Amino acid sequence: MSDIIACLENVSYQYPRSIEPVLSEINLSIQKGEFFGLIGPTGAGKTTFCCALNGIVPQFYGGRFFGKIEIAGLDTLEHPISVLAKHVGQVFEDPETQLIATSVENEIAFALENLKVPREEIIRRIPRVLEMVRLEGTEKKHPAELSGGQKQRLAIAAALAAQPDLLILDEPTSQLDPVGADEVFSTVSELNKELGMTILMCSHASEEMAEYATRIGLLSNGSLLSVGTPEEIYADIPLLINNNLRVPQVASTFYSIKQKNIPVSIPVRLEEGKKVLTELITKKTQLTTPDLKDELVHKEGQPLIQIKDLEHTYPDGTKALHGVSLDIHTGEYLLVIGQNGAGKSTLVKHFLNLLKPTSGTVVINGIDSKKLTVSALAANIGYIAQNPDNQIFNMTVWDEVSFALKNLKFSKQEIETRTEESLKSMGLYEYKDRHPLSLPKGDRARVVIAAILAMEPDTIIFDEPTTGQDFRGAHYILDISRKLHEMGKTVVVITHHLYLMPDYAERVIVMGKGTILLDAPIRQAYFDTEKLNSTYLTPPQAVLLSIKLSELTGEAYCLLTPAELASVFTTNGGAA
Amino acid sequence: MSATPRGEEREVKNIGGASIDGAPVAYIVVLAAVVTALAFIPFSVVMASGGSFPMNQGIFGLIGWVLGPIAGAVSSGIGALIGVFVAPHTAGVWFVTVIGAIVTSFAAGVMGTKNEKRKSWWIGVVVVTVIAFAIYVGRALLVNGIRLQWAILATFVNWSSLLLFILPTRNLVAKWIGSKNLVLVAVGLALGTWISFGIAHTVQNAFTYTMFNWPEEIWVMLSSVIPIEFISRCAIGAVIGTGVIVGLRAIGLVKPTEAIY
């Protein structure tokens, strides 16, 4: 029998001033050496669960607590947080707020100093944990000099330095680009496999969780609905869908194939998926030519946005764009992808004159953008920036949405009608008198979108709209983008979440190191793995499986989604 | 809870984190960082203290009302001190800037305190202010030969705020800031900014006047400039304060024990 690191018995918890329990009747034991993945939609109680394991819940928050949690044999209610901190290391979502020191070594030393670890021992541990997360030689750096992935790895190193029995990571990759997310996942997996570190991780990244976790728990409305191996949980598609959780594309694909009465297991990891696919093909399963929708062509008349030889150098000397040329036509749905620092945001900020070209031209509707002001451009090109919270500055939802209309000097009547319309279309009308900051994060993002749409712009740019959103939140926003597109508006989306986009985008711009690497229809772009890899992007699993399918059959299958992939397999009449 | 949980209900000891005078250290840190960040945004030139008037002066009082006198003074003081280090072009004489921040937040926090043990703290503020006023105006009248009428006119903000602080207006300001009526909140903030900043201004001038010894002609000019500057400060204090207080009430963050909003 292996040792139990964490043991929860009948745990229920209720925050002060709230009536509903946020955790209810949780029973769970986490064994030494496990990689336990905790999944669940936003608001399920994952963060509360994590904070309960080091005593912050309920010792800091107060409230009512039922049952018992033991960490390394210590009752979390009977030992102060500072004692529990020796046994539980925690890594949080936001790379910025969790680094509190002004240098890498101080960051690692901070918890150790608080735990009264002797100085000589601290000095010994710093290089050791930096090596574990592959950040050797950065001791004297300021956190601001690190990339997002490096910041999270530093947070992991700082948590490891206290030599905890359990390492908790709460959405550690949701703010990162794919490179950063990959760095974090492989670091954590290495710690787990090679050093036997016990891990508890919450994440919306289903594919990675299926890949690395040894056990998965599904939390919904504060209850632990199901616990099992990744194979058990991620292959139970109805369970995931009912809880608004994203299904790994491999599982989704084979589930759909199975629905057609084709006998097949449901793998949850890509490599197994490829194996199952190979078996299917060698078994001579019948295939049909997929029925793919035609690609729309918009390139008519004068482009709406015309970029020519655009270069941009920031005041600190960083050259962010090197001669970018691009035409965007009315009615297009454009996806801009690429690693952090590839120049995506720098490029779109030129559409609005938020940045001025160092050289080259930006022509909007036939007019050189130099002649236009930000505020004038903003009325036609709505730009929804990344963090909703610094786009909220009014005291009520109503004022927030009508803010732009007042600036643009619309009549009182017009302001009323447009504000009301915009609020209703976003499902926010009932909150019109609430303070925007009193709403949950997903709703705050919608307030910002409503505020931009109230101006009725012809072009809407979404900059990383799905970052930090769960599956449902992400699709809610993307569905809005599709509706706008169907109304004839031009839509530009910047995102790292490639797997979300096939049902929405038409044209893809792949950026890398300040240049456009590829400008192609989505079906072509997603299959140019070489270009994608060169800017550290990986195509969605469905695409990788399609490539495998093409290899196996010798025919070209350009399929983007699990549904498209499954549609290739013809229904089995019943005979096995 | 809808159904009684199976687990045994436990006694929750609310240990809480590190705090200063009931305000969590994290609040003090972020507000100090706001003060430092706003030090970069110049607003207008305050001649008497030698330097410009950065935007952060608009929130020293607010910090006192949100964090209480001690934590507020710590937050504003450290924020202003770092502001001096990193944005010296907006600061002027460093210790005068820091003293101004500390005194404003402290005086603001003392107004209308609900803490029984602190009901007499205001007397301490009055004593310090009276001494500072005596140094400042005494030097003007006795050493530098400023005529009485100009001394009175140019120190209007100083003696008026001292009087308003001694009178029950002190408690009225606190009551208004805590009110549900937003107009009263704004008026309370404006008046409170006048009082708390006027007190800080008096203490600051005890130092700066000793350094600069402005002749009477400057007093004549200051007698009209200073009130205008004060009015704009009050307006900024009211605009920022109302927005922040309404927001804080809406978010429902854990309130520091000495907060009056």
Added chain:
Amino acid sequence: MSMKFQTVERDSIFTRLDFRPKIYMMLVLTVVALIWESPVVQLALAFLILIACFFSGVKMKFIRTILLIMIPFYLLLLITHGFFNISQVQSLTGKTELTNLFSIPENWWLIGGLSFSLEGFWYGINTIFKTLTIVLVVPLVIFTTDLDNIIVGMVRARVPYKLAFIFSATLRFFPLLFSEIGNIIQAQRLRGLAMEKMNIIQRVSVYAKVAVPLILGAMVQSQQLEIVLQSKAFSGDPDRTYLHESILSRLDYAVLIFFTVFLIAAFVSWAVWGFGAFAGPTDHFLF
């Protein structure tokens, strides 16, 4: 504008000194600059500090910025003291008649007939260099000190650990908040706020309104910060270990002793012989 706390790159006696003797030096020099009113010694003191700044590698650009900002204020000091500071310099110098440097012709509007006195001029010079000393001693001390040494030095100097921690954490977080200011203003412009067409007062009110979301956003983040601190066993208790040591060397003690002696000497010589007083022995050749 550099958002990072700057440190000098050059190694000098100032970078080798501990933070405590340097802070002590800063306080002593500030007090002495406040006591003295003699333009000659003020000038000498400010000049010494300026040289020390150059010598220790404080960036020229930084000093230039300070000077540029202060120049209008210095001109004002010079003009007002030269023209108007009559009764104070009369009493300080004991003269009833001041030395006239030049006068403005009688027929000039409003300011006609004013005369600029030599004594007032020197008094203005005194105030200018007094402020300069007090302002320049800050970068000299702060920029030559490693951040770690500031924090540990503060703790060793019996500054409560919580205050030292707040100081250090504020340094970490203010650049993030400063960039938020830019983001918030950008968001307002994206909603049609035409900053280009605004006058100064309107712009100021925009900046004032920026403070609201800035503070609220910061307060929301602070809750997260509080949890982070707790998970790292932070309790504000000064009984903890420290990675960085701060041991006073012989040089540090020498500096502490030197400035103590300097303070006493400056005070006694000022009180007894009027050394450093306006129009005192050090100013003898000026008047």
